[in-house]
Amino acid sequence: MPEPGGAPGLVDVVRRWTAQLADTDGVGLSADRLEELLHQVVRDAVATAESAREAAIRRFSALFSTSPMGIALAGPDGAIVEANAALAMFLGGKPEELRGRHVADLGFTRRDAERLRTGLEEIAVTDVEQYSERLQLTHADDAGVWAEVTLTTLPADRPGVSYPVLMVQDANEVHSLQETLRHQSVHDALTGLSNGSRFNTLLETALSPAARDQIALVYLDIDGFKVINDGLGAGVGDQVLRGIARKLKDVFAAPDTVVARLSGDGFGILLRGKLQASEVIGLVERALEELGEPIYLGDHGIGVSASAGIVVRDVAEGGPEDLQRAAEIALHRAKEAGKAQWMLFDPELDARDRARYRLGAEIAGALENGEFTLIYQPTVKLDNHEELAAVNAGLRWHHRELGQLDSAEFYPLADTTGMTIPLGKWLLTRSLAAAARWRDRYGDAAPDVCIRLPRRLAIDPDLVRLVKDQLDEHHLPARTLRLCTDSASLLDPRGEVLESLSVLSDLGAKLVLTVSGTADLELIPRHELKVQHAVLSGGVVEALADSPDEAALRHLDQLITRARELKLRIGAEGVVTAEQAGLLRAHGVLAARGPFVATSATDDEVDDMIERHSG
Structure with a gap:
């Protein structure tokens, strides 16, 4: 059968x-x-x-033949036995061209090939059913193509024998999208520079325990960039920022250097390696010079200036926060020094600044705890030094550790910490209260109170209401209050100081303008100010101290003549000696203050002066 x-x-x-x-x-x-x-x-x-x-x-x-996924069947040794059309098309060839090639040889780089070889070993000798990885495969045009690769096995006819299978999906678009998103997450969209997040990460890495040599951090701000944005438009401003970014990348082009945009017009540069401060300063100077060269946008040739703060130190000297703080301080000093320049961080200056900043931070608590008092500069009539014409009110701080501090020692810090307005309001209310007390006690013999308003208080929208409320509360005529200002405040481009002073003048307060030349006096008719008093100040008074020459006296006479034409009462400040006071009186000055009378006076001392005059 x-x-x-x-x-x-x-x-x-x-x-x-x-x-x-x-x-x-x-x-x-x-x-x-x-x-x-x-x-x-x-x-x-x-x-x-x-x-x-x-x-x-x-x-x-x-x-196998119609699948859009690329598939290759391999023998136990990893050599390709058969490949489908989708895989061949993805790799830019024909199926027969893939037969006989080892699966690992499809990797584009050595690293890609090693990852394929590792995958083959894992599925062959372990219980792993599949191995997946995103990597690059070699295209026929010698380029790399990104693919989602999966390796698995198919059982053979004989028990215990299996054959590798390679499955490939196109990942170029996904990879490109992810790379784009990754790039956007660590780069500034406008300039293409690194953003603040990536910059901080690189800074932390550069200061890791394993780091060596030196590190330099440069903070760079564009001076007055708001003028470009407001004057020419944000679109032009964006183009200028891109031009700035290109220039910075050209100057700071070393391999271990990173340039980042940290804020609207703020940039950071991180340098690593064997560095000398002189080398870094040279690069910064070159960058500032390049930025000054115009960038031409249509008919506009736009150049910018910049301020830079520089720190150069060994990587072991402090962490990222210390380095960033040092760069910020150096940048701040560069701006304070007049902008358009660089400043190298100085540890000794930093130690002094720390003490100053601590003082500024204590102002609010000191005001609340009653550590401030009024101090006065008496202004006397030059025909009778016993008679007070006015007192200029100021602040004195009785610091618990540092003793008595005059306003020049803390007012600039108050401006930085935002305490100028609270201090100014305290000065105004206490001064008017003192004026009311003197008026009640001494009648017409009481002096006027003169207050120099800090600019921030002068433009405060609540100032007029505050003054009126205080005058009403103390039953004071507005003429007992003198408000002192200077030409710099009057030249405020927004006119806010002028507006406040005009309203207060309409209430009856007297306006006082300190002047050092005829140009200051001409501001009065130009702005139609209701100024009653002009106070000579600065060089015009100092020139009369020791044997004044004819030019100094001629300048003085010109000022007094013009002041009389404007119907102003004329005073002087900073008068040191009785001889100087006598010379001023001889030329027409009516009142003065300064060391020839008293450098300062307390409430009680002002009381004594008033009593002596009132008899």
Whole structure:
């Protein structure tokens, strides 16, 4: 009898089962007949199995050939046996060109090839069912293409044997999108420079315990950039910022250097390696010079100036916060020194500044705790030094550790910490209260109170209401209050100081203008100010101290003549000696203050002076 299905060993199986079934009681078939029937059963079973296997092969072949996913079948050694059209197209070739190549050889770089080789080893010797990685594969044009790669296995015909399968999906768009998002997350969208987040991360890395050599940090701010934005528009401003970024990248082009945009018009530069302060300063000077060269946008040639703060130190000297703080302080000093220049961080200056800043931070508490008092500069009439014309009110701070501090020692700090307005309001209210007390006690012999308003208080919208409320509360006529200002305040481009002074003048307060030349006096008619008093100050008074020359006296006479034309009462400040006071009186000055009378006076001392005059 022929072997059913041609399968080796199948006849023996049929005969063994035939013998068993034939030997069973109740079976009426002969062994030959039973064997024939079993052969038919086996042939049907084999045919069914072959059909299912062929169908599975056809389905796999269709999936393999038509799949949009690139697929390669490899032998146990990793060499490609078959590749589908999708993989060949993705790699820019034909399927037959991939046959025989090792799967790892498809990697674009050595690192990509090692990752493929590692994946093959993992799925071969471990229980890992698949290995997935995003990497670059080699394209036919010698470029790299990004792919999501999956390695897995298919079982072979023999038990325990499997074949590697490579599956590839195009990841170029996803990778490009992710790279774009990553780039945007660490770079400034306008200039393409690193942003503040990346800059801080790199700074922390540069100061890690393993770092060596030196590090330099440069903070650079564009001076007056608001003028460009407001004058030419934000679009022009953006183009200028891009031009600034290009110039900075050109100057700071070393491999271990990072340039970042940290704020609207603020930039940071980080340098690492074996650095000398002179080298870094040279680069900064070159950058400032390059920025000054015009950037031409249409008809506009726009150049900018910049201020820079520089810190150069060993990496072991402090952390990121210390370095950033030092750069900020150096930048602040550069701006205070007049802008358009650089400043190198100086630890000794920093120590002094720390003490100053601590003082500024204590002002609010000191005001609340009653550590401030009024101090006065008496202004006397030059025809009778015993008679007070006015007192200029100021502040004195009785510091618990440093003793008595005059306003020049803390007012600039108050301006920085935002305490100028609270101090100014305290000065105004207490001064008017003192004026009311003197007026109640001494009547017409009481002096006027003169207050120099800090600029921030002079433009405060609540100032007029505050003055009126205080005058009403103390039943004071407005003429007892003198408000002193100078030409710099009057030249405020927004005119806010002028507006406040005009309103206060309309209430009845007297306006006092300190002058050092005729140009200051000309501000009065130009702005139609209701100024009653002009106070000579500065060089015009100092020139009269020791044997004044004819030019000094001629200048004095010109000022007094013009002041009289404007119907002003003329005073002087900073008068040191009685001789100087006498000379001023001889030329027409009516009143003066300074060391020839008293450098300062307390409330009680002012009371004594008033009492002596009032008899």
